[in-house]
Amino acid sequence: MANAAVQLSMDRPTLFERLGGETAIMATVDAFYERLIHDSLVGPMFDGMDVEAITKKQVAFLARAFQGPTVYHGRPLNESHRQLVEEHGMTDVHFDRVMEHLDEVLGELGVEDAERKEVLEVVEATREQVLGRRL
Numbered sequence: 001m002a003n004a005a006v007q008l009s010m011d012r013p014t015l016f017e018r019l020g021g022e023t024a025i026m027a028t029v030d031a032f033y034e035r036l037i038h039d040s041l042v043g044p045m046f047d048g049m050d051v052e053a054i055t056k057k058q059v060a061f062l063a064r065a066f067q068g069p070t071v072y073h074g075r076p077l078n079e080s081h082r083q084l085v086e087e088h089g090m091t092d093v094h095f096d097r098v099m100e101h102l103d104e105v106l107g108e109l110g111v112e113d114a115e116r117k118e119v120l121e122v123v124e125a126t127r128e129q130v131l132g133r134r135l
Contacts, residue, residue, distance in 0.1 A: 016068030077129035
């Protein structure tokens, strides 16, 4: 019976595949950042930043986090968000707002509830690193 469970998990598509691959992740990230930069709470944190470069890194990071074939070459999360934490005072309140926007974008794009939940769990697992509380 254990072998059947292993076989089922090996046959199940990755979250990357279930979401629609890199094209779908790119569409999600584009819509997500469009919301973020216009948000009154988190938007000012992006002033003066190269949002296009950030979105490219975000696509690579998420594709990798969702078990895609993409290689992520960015800095560790605590380093890449250090300026936001130290200079802009990013806290759990900001992270929560980001999560709300992500959930809303996923819903608007028609992502199924199970995959939405899984995406949010993957992103939530980065909270401590993003906020500089864990390496």
